[in-house]
Amino acid sequence: MRPRPAAGSSGLSEAPPPAGGPVSDIAARIAALPPLRDEIAAAGLRADKALGQNFLLDLNLLDRIVRSIGLKPGDRVYEVGPGPGGLTRALLKTGAQVIAVERDQRALPILERLVAASDGALTLIHGDAMAVNPRELAGEGAHIAANLPYNIGTPLLTGWLTQTPWPGWWASATLMFQKEVADRIVAPPGTGAYGRLSVLAQHRAEVRIETILPARAFTPPPKVDSAVVRLIPRAAQPDVPVALLERVTAAAFGQRRKMLRQSLKSLPGGLDALEQLGIDPTRRAETLSVSEFVALARALPSAPADS
Known part of the structure; x- marks a missing residue:
């Protein structure tokens, strides 16, 4: 399924080609944008429970999450559900090329301003992450980074882990989940959290929890804490379909x-x-x-x- 076009576009929303400025220039342009809370208030954007949204607006936490990825200028990052663009801003400040898929049309005006400030580093796709082809959008060797909507986080991860051939198109995944889901991903045998997702994730990738995110860090605060999970694909395993x-x-x-x-x-x-x-x-x-x-x-x- 092709991504649905953003309003007034053919589907891919891109700024003009990069002017060749240093990473510090991009960071300065991002810093000059209105604060996230002001952007959200001006747009009247509220997290949609039906879409599993909770916005992470703490800039220090966002920067810490992005540092854990170890991005270099020019690295490609596939982001799902950027919302108002908090994580997107932190990713762009590293000099990465970000491909962001957002289903919620209400967030597009905020993200379009981020596209304009990114000097070509941000590609915005209005579409459903469950329907698009990330390999085609991001290319081989991309990193995945996302504050995953709660209602599609596990299906998305399962799809990324079961793709063939293996290893697939992504070089790493740094993902925010409800802590209960994160615990299932990294759970060892003999624990109550250990199950199908544990086996699949640990067979396909090296997994670890990077940090715990308290509920109060999100807007609106969810009922449970979240966690950032880091996954690095393991080598090919041709003898075990x-x-x-x-x-x-x-x-x-x-x-x-x-x-x-x-x-x-x-x-x-x-x-x-x-x-x-x-x-x-x-x-x-x-x-x-x-x-x-x-x-x-x-x-x-x-x-x-x-x-």
């Missing part, structure tokens, strides 16, 4: 309170794989390590062609 791994974890965690001999009974070859690997069938899914889940997937009798 991710679709097969997903089948194993779906069966195992679909009945997580049951022993593996029960939860994997419906998976063709599941019980034979347990026996072949010497995995105690009375164990439960949350006790298996990521490598054990991978071994189970590898031991199943059939595998899809994708990886």
Whole structure:
């Protein structure tokens, strides 16, 4: 699906080509813009619960998050849901080229002013991040940075982790989630948060929580704290199709309170794989390590062609 055009444009909203000014000039132009809170008030922009929005306006926190990415001038960054552009401003100050996808038309006037100040460093796309093709928009080797809308954060991450071939188009992902979701991504075996998302994320990437963001840092404050999660893709894993791994974890965690001999009974070859690997069938899914889940997937009798 092609991105929907921003008002008065053909879909991509870009400033004139860069004038070649140093990064400090871009930072100065960004700093000269009205404060974020003033922009939001002037536009009458309020976070939309239906879109899962909560705006992060603390400039110090935003700068700290961006520093953790380690961007160099000219690096490409794919941003989802910039809203009023707080994170976008911090990204642009590094000299990065930012491709931002925003669904909420109410935020476009604020972002268009940021486009004009960016001297060609910001490309704004009015569209649905669940429908666009980020590989086509950002290109190979781009970094992902986003304060992800709560209602689409997990589906987006799952899509980025299950793409084929692997590793995919992105070099790193620095993402804000509800802390509960962040805990699931990094959870070790034997914990209540450990589940399908933990196995998939840790199989595909090195993961860690960079920082905790208290609810009061956001406008309006959500009911829970958030966390910044950093993911670095691991090398190619051609012998373990991710679709097969997903089948194993779906069966195992679909009945997580049951022993593996029960939860994997419906998976063709599941019980034979347990026996072949010497995995105690009375164990439960949350006790298996990521490598054990991978071994189970590898031991199943059939595998899809994708990886």
